[in-house]
Amino acid sequence: MKIVSSKWGPLEYELNEVGKLTSLAFTTVESKEEVPDWLEALMMRVEQNGFQEADRAYIEMNGTPFQQDVWDTLLTIPSGETRTYKQIAEQIGRPKAVRAVGQALNRNPLPILFPCHRVIGSSGKLVDFAGGLSEKQRLLEFEMKK
Numbered sequence: 001m002k003i004v005s006s007k008w009g010p011l012e013y014e015l016n017e018v019g020k021l022t023s024l025a026f027t028t029v030e031s032k033e034e035v036p037d038w039l040e041a042l043m044m045r046v047e048q049n050g051f052q053e054a055d056r057a058y059i060e061m062n063g064t065p066f067q068q069d070v071w072d073t074l075l076t077i078p079s080g081e082t083r084t085y086k087q088i089a090e091q092i093g094r095p096k097a098v099r100a101v102g103q104a105l106n107r108n109p110l111p112i113l114f115p116c117h118r119v120i121g122s123s124g125k126l127v128d129f130a131g132g133l134s135e136k137q138r139l140l141e142f143e144m145k146k
Helices: 037-051 054-058 065-074 085-091 098-106 133-144
Strands: 003-005 011-015 020-027
Touching: 003 037, 020 065, 065 085, 065 098, 085 098
Parallel strands: none
Antiparallel strands: 003 011, 011 020
16 A cells, blocks of 8 residues: 555555556555655645646546546636536536536546545535545535635
């Protein structure tokens, strides 16, 4: 298990055979293992400015074109703000694809870089998050303090 530190807590990560970041997951485990310099720099940039177009050189996200559209739309949600699944579906031009948006978010391999925790139910309640609802709440509260 490889772990990188972040302001959100320790994150387990995986790199593909060419060294690109392919997954991040929340963990409670700390690690003393050395992290690639580029990954530490990427996390620091994202912590300060959010994910930027130039950062795509360091990642590989495999998904359908629909999933890619949903994941890219997450980058338009400012830190500390939320959008509903319906708003995301409308933003990508697929207003009836609300459930499919939820499925795409559930398959998001880089949940901190592509902030799916900012998506909530149409009632305004927190729903569905791979890291658990308490983690989703913690992330949103953390961002709102900025």
